[in-house]
Amino acid sequence: MWYTVECSYNDSESEAEWNAFYNHQKLPALISVTGFTTSQRFRAVTSGCPVYLAIHTVKDANTLSSDDYFLKGGGNFARWQSCITDWHRNLYEAEELAPDISSDEILLLSSKPIDFLDTEMGYRGLEMLAVGLDKTPDYRVAYVLPSEIASRFTDVPGVDLYEPLTSQLQSALKEKPYPAEHIFARN
Template identity: 45%
Template structure:
């Protein structure tokens, strides 16, 4: 299953500290939780103004992982300091792929919440995900990984495609 966490951040003066916390503390804590298999974080580089700025994609063994004592103790929470600055926050569980692949820093993650048409028209192999838990926002999404974007970002944006840049390599648990 795929577990996504999306948000935007409203305080530019604290954003560097927020990113350091999330990338250096939060993701390693999550990947230590039994049932978290992979974790990777992304930042929006092009897309609709309403799209969340940050996206974390985790592969989890099952939905029960998020209800476990291990998750509550080691992975969940820790956002009290940041909560007033976080907006457009959504958490969803998706099915459609078993293990999310690492997106390298040279690649881009393309996401459409409307359909697979624009991504397929560009010749991408498209991953189709459908929501099965938590916020279920959006209910469906289509993703592709691009090694190089030959299409200008404004064309992708016009087709409802958001482009996300990896903020680091994917973290993997020892069980992957």
């Protein structure tokens, strides 16, 4: 199951400090929560979507209501809450771990499948169906693409592109049912 958190931030004076907190304190705290397997954070390279995206692999919906989650910082943005806008949280059904996006790759999220990426270029997307929390958007298809290929999609309606802000953090208890490379790699 993927837990996604999307938002924008409206105070340029405190944004660097907020990003440092999120990247260096919040993500490590979350990955230590029982039920969290992976965590990675992204910044949009296209406009018209929330600027920031975090994707976590979690065991199930109960992980987000556990005492461990609340004790280790789940929802802990009080200091910056007034600057956070366009905030959405979703749970997407997924059997695979969220992909580990490297610095030379882009995460493409589309409102519908992009057939030629699969049929002509050999990139297979993963359909994401929202099953909990905001359910907005309720459906997406995720692709991991090299940056040079992803740049072709910057002006395509219904497509959001995200570059990694952090490396993916992984828990020590990671269980990997399928390698992410199996789902997202070229055929």
